[in-house]
Amino acid sequence: MPKILITGNGFDLGFNLPTSYDDFISILSYLEAHQTFNFHEIYSNCRNFEDLENSYSDSIEFSIEEITILKEKLADNLWFQFFKNEKKIDSWIDFENRIEYLLKLLISSISKLKESIFSQSPIDKSLKIYDSKTLNNNVVALNVLDFFGIISLRSRDNYGWHLKKEFLVERYDFYIDINTDKIIEFLVSQLDDFKLIFNSYFSLFVLPLYGKSKLNIESNFFNLIHYHFTFNYTPTFEKFYSTNVKTNYLHGKINSNVNNIVLGIDDLPEKVENRDLFFPFTKYFQKLNCDTDFHFLNEIKDIETSTTLTNYVFFFWGHSLDQSDKEYINEVFDIVRDYKGRKNKIVIVYHSKSSKARLLQNLLKIRGKVDILKKMRQKKLIFCHLDSQELKTEINRDIVERITI
Known part of the structure; x- marks a missing residue:
């Protein structure tokens, strides 16, 4: 019963409580740009600050040491740096959908690069400069690949770019392929670091409010x-x-x-190539892999x-x-x-x-x-x-x- x-x-x-996606991004963006931190300065970045202020006492002392560590994590994390400038995300669901969109874009673009550059022969180590036609003039894909360090844009005027050697497979003084597995490992590692940022945010700016409730x-x-x-x-x-x-x-x-x-994302995307590459980003894989209560x-x-x-x-x-x-x-x-x-x-x-x-x-x-x-x-x-x-x-x-x- x-x-x-x-x-x-x-x-x-x-x-x-400041648990919305907007609160999360707004408060962390404030931390990045400022050096002083008190109740009003931090929580005034929330959409419902007036309600929050009426609900909780402002007698919270924030750990400067922990905030400093968090700021260092923010500076180094590409997922956070990307999403802090995304203006069309209103909820955590939108955030998850955007992760899926980015992964689709990155993985499909890498597949196209592998086909167009390495399908015929290896390339020498001089790292040729390519133009945007290599990706059918998809400047969005080029900018995202550049942002996550997979390629290096030489100029945004003509979108000349070259591959990054750290994500290439080298054999006998030639590059013979793009190392997709290494790219996925890097993106997963960055997402794991983003989870640490996520945990720190809630630990520093949500948990202390419980003891200050009015x-x-x-x-x-x-x-x-x-x-x-x-x-x-x-x-x-x-x-x-x-x-x-x-x-x-x-x-x-x-x-x-x-x-x-x-x-992460809910499930493997439909109608995409290399679906198995998405596994580490799915919530059910993470739950099973990390022994979260599934x-x-x-x-x-x-x-x-x-x-x-x-x-x-x-x-x-x-x-x-x-x-x-x-x-x-x-x-x-x-x-x-x-x-x-x-x-x-x-x-x-x-x-x-x-x-x-x-x-x-x-x-x-x-x-x-x-x-x-x-x-x-x-x-x-x-x-x-x-x-x-x-x-x-x-x-x-x-x-x-x-x-x-």
Whole structure:
């Protein structure tokens, strides 16, 4: 008879924590350019600074030593340096999609260079200057290859460029190929360093806020929740609510040596060459490779072994229900379908009419019209505003099947 809470970044944002992608980039960009750091100087870079300032005390002392180390990491990391200048990214989902776009661009461009330059014969070590026609005048690809140090642009006027010897395969005083594996290793290493930056940001600028809260939180609100799964990296649920429920971190946890952070693309792209090169950047590969908690509802299904009449009520709170997490979403919907408890239900928590519409659209993309209509007609799928009495009723509802004789 479990009630299961599943939280996403919107859950943290509801407490005015600076966990959005925009906050992350804005604060780190400020650090790069300045030498003085206090509460106002740092957090005033957040979109919702006024709400944050009203929610947390400003009596936070920041470690200059740790900030200095972080700034050094920022200067050396190509992923951060690239993304800090990208203006069309509004969310972490957009960020992941942009990583996928860049990887597709880099890998396809490298494949074209291998074909056009090395398919006929090796090249000598003088490193010939090529023009943009080698990549069909794709100046975007040339600039990205140059930014990540795979080629070197000589001039942006005529886009003359040459290959970088550190990413070439050398044999008998000739270069015979581009070392794709070495390039992938380099990009993965840079992404691993970006994860360290990510961890440092949350450790320095999010975790200290928990102890400075001025929020009036109903700490026993989730006392009737049996399980908590989060796509966040933060201990918000544990810090703000007095419950013995363990948080399961699906994408890793800040400052954890055993539950490493997962950050990357959702799956291997479709209809691309060399798909295997994308594996190290996928979240599921990282979870398996780093022993991040990759179990989801298995534990619950193993424990609740009574019968298929077991009731499951799932609460999605602050989760975008985007395609990137469709495997988790499908697993929840399939349980509600397959387990015959009469009170099985999925509750989607929303904060505004526009957010409700987006959530519904995302579910329709993943599950289709027939399944969503059926579940809503059966009241097995409902939407509740986060401040509604209806949500409180669902949180506290008795879902035990009572057998009468």
